[in-house]
Amino acid sequence: MTSSAVLLQFLNGLAGASSLFLVAAGLSLIFGVTRIVNFAHGSLYMLGMYLAVWLSARVGFWVAVPVATAAVAALGACIEFLLLRRIYRAPELLQLLATFALVLIVRDVALWAWGPEDLLGPRAPGFAGAVEIAGGAFPQYDLLLILLGPCVFGMLHFLLTRTRWGILIRATTQDREMAGALGVNQRWLFTAVFTLGAALAGLGGALAIPREPAGLGIDLALISDAFVVVVVGGLGSIPGAFIAALLIGVIKASCIGLGYSKLTLVAEFVVMAIVLVMRPWGLLGRPQGEMRGTWIEVPLGRISKRGALALGLLALLLAVLPSLPDQYLLVLATEMLVFALFAASLHLLMGPGGMASFGHAAYFGVGAYVAALAFLKLHWSTGSSLLAGLGAGALAAAIFGWFCVRLSGVYLAMLTLAFAQIAWSVAFQWDAVTGGSNGLVGIWPDTWLASRAVYYYLVLFLCGCAILALWRMAHTPFGYALRASRDSSLRASAIGIDVRATQWTAFIITGSAAGVAGALFAFSKGSISPETLSVQRSVDGLVMVLLGGVHTLTGAVWGAAGFTWLHDIMVRSIEYWRAAIGAAILLLVFARWRLSA
């Protein structure tokens, strides 16, 4: 690379960083104050884009930007006021589920309102051309963005450090209960912060339209980038987000400039993994303050006599399922059982283990891939291949978990996500072995297992045993040690429990269970592709566990079955099925919270 190319790529990186910072800053603010991991932040950004494109055609770009920003801010206020405010006292992850439901709804609303085509916005009047820099042409608009990032950063910094409102925000970020006790009206503060965050997302979206078209996939693509920036910078830290955005923007542009464009697939997650391993709270983050008194956990109950009876009846029902004429029930039930095991394994980690994993699909996917490879390349039998899947899931969990148990809370969750993304990109990229984006085909079970009914019985037997074992584990000495480690790691280590080893063991156990589930999944579908370990699969797992209830023993299994069934029904019968699933999840969230509150 010549020096002029280096300079231009550096500027490209800065321009990308500026727009990323706007979104990340909003996300970070919202998390810092309200402790809500706002999944819908990308959706707000996407709405900002659509509104700005739509308005630009009517009132011009420069009027459209502030109007779109204000509209998204207003929507943010509504969301906070009507939805989130009602569930602040619910367990943290339930709020995540609610914002995830919003993602589904907003996407379908956008599809309904603006249609399926990607809408390219106008160039910004006055900044349409390019200027000559170091012998190359550089867009004027990108220069404007480069200046805008630091400007917004400066304003936010001023707001947070020099105004009374900013002091309240920082106080609440540091210690929510104490601020409340000192008479800060948290309700309005939360509304205001959420509105500001939404406005930043809307502004980021509106300003992006001269550079990229408004499209429907942007919400999720953006939210993962923004999460990475926020976590790398340190949750709740605006300067941290700024530095992280610069770092990631410049690293990505350098990858492209140096000819390693394929690395951009995973660059940010590698950065995140390295940062979190070196600095567990991000670059400028501080350890989170303990949350006090918001949720008192009831110890997990054992299965009652009546529950055991119901389970027995269910098992009987499942055993006679193949005698029904509808063969599709077998296909659906097989899938439900596989996901039930997947969700039950995630539940052991999240519930008794207290470690939320955003990347549980990694073990599912690794299990699926290794089983498939053992079957296809080494010509192992189906049974041995399933065992290979189990081993692979355990091994992956052992490696990833070893790093993850050194963190806690959202940081731990994000590190699991980073590892899962790295595993995903390996599956996606390593053509010779994993078949790249197409994946592997021809993974059908041995002939004696091949019919739908026989394979169903195999899945029923294996998943049933594994799920019962996972449930049983919650009430073994290991399970008690795990729960003690979750509830108070200090007291747990004082009575001689090796907290990290216990948590690491939990990772390995759940990884092996997820690995078996993945292997069973591969043989039931006949093919696998990188989507088996995608973020989407991890999120589905989370949704299943949360729907069923983290703090129940058997909930995850019902959540998995219900979600799979709901998905199957909705996709078939409703055109806007995403929105329908979103609405159903919202209803369940409120119902659950009402019931338990």
Place this chain on the structure above:
Amino acid sequence: MNRKLLISGLLSIVTANGFAQAVKIGELNSYKVFPAFLEPYKKGMELAVEEINAAGGKVQLVTRDDGGTPGDAVRVAEELITREKVDVLMGTFASNVGLAVSNLAAQRKVLFLASEPLTDKIVWENGNRYTFRLRPSTYMQVAMLVPEAAKLKKKRWAIVYPNYEYGQSAAASFKKLLTQAQPGVEFVGEQAPALGKIDAGAVVQALADAKPDAIFSALFAADLQKFVREGNTRGLFRRTAVFNLLAGEPEYLDTLKDETPDGWWVTGYPWNEINTPEHRRFRDAYQKRWNDYPRQGSVVGYAAVHAVAAAVRKADSAETEKLVQALKGLEMQTPFGNVQWRALDHQSTMGAYVGQLARKGDKGVMVNWRYADGAKFQPSDEEIRKLRKE
């Protein structure tokens, strides 16, 4: 008057062979993931069903959203097979979904007509007895552009493609075919941004730094829009010739509007300029039915349903094995002209239009276009047999 005659003529062909055998088509596609392509596609299918049934046929079409992932698609296909008891599976868009359903079709011994997926593998390495594919493959579309590329005698080429199987195989085929056609050609830069996440400024800059004489691109949809705008702003296209797969399809071209770059060589579908009788008939019927102009997807959906109907007519049965036999070598009429289903690899010879982009007012159009017949852009039979391991 003329048009009516033509329609009744075609309809009489449809009914001539006593076409009364009922067939139930189970169609699955990623309607919510790629709506821009698949909504016109669905309209094309529905138009075809109405035409066939109005002429006395008995085609029943059941459509499903496949959720956009191979895992979900396989479940949906199982539902179509077991519950709906369909005679034929049809559809899919993304290559990984297409391959997964094709793999299931072979296991369950059901005919699968893959309408959309472009991957070469579905008819080559992973080809099977029960899978047939309608659209020209990645390889075919690249091969259609290569003669034009070789004519320019440019020495230094840069390549940009979305980083997944379609882009990778397009790039690989292009390099191989152009090197054969023009020995001594150099490839000086290669960019493979993630699908849907191109960092256009940096990619355009990196391409410019490689100082190519010409660029081959396999970008489409949002990636293409970003690439074009950045390239225009930064003057990348002023001195370089550009070849871009698919960019002439209305689904992608229409979104470029006044940014449409002049002179790019593309494959696509100049819907308003093709005036062959068969296309005019299709276009008129489509516009009358839907009050909208046809897109590439409309043609694919329309032709796919007609292909199934033609196979049923030839087999005089909806039984899988008879349909497989009937489809091998079947000749049929499509809006793009006559098409044959190759017995060798189950690929149809439907072609594509090769031409150049131009700006007309604030819209993009295709000019200097010609039809490239898919039959002429195939590797040798020998090579294909080796790939199919038959």
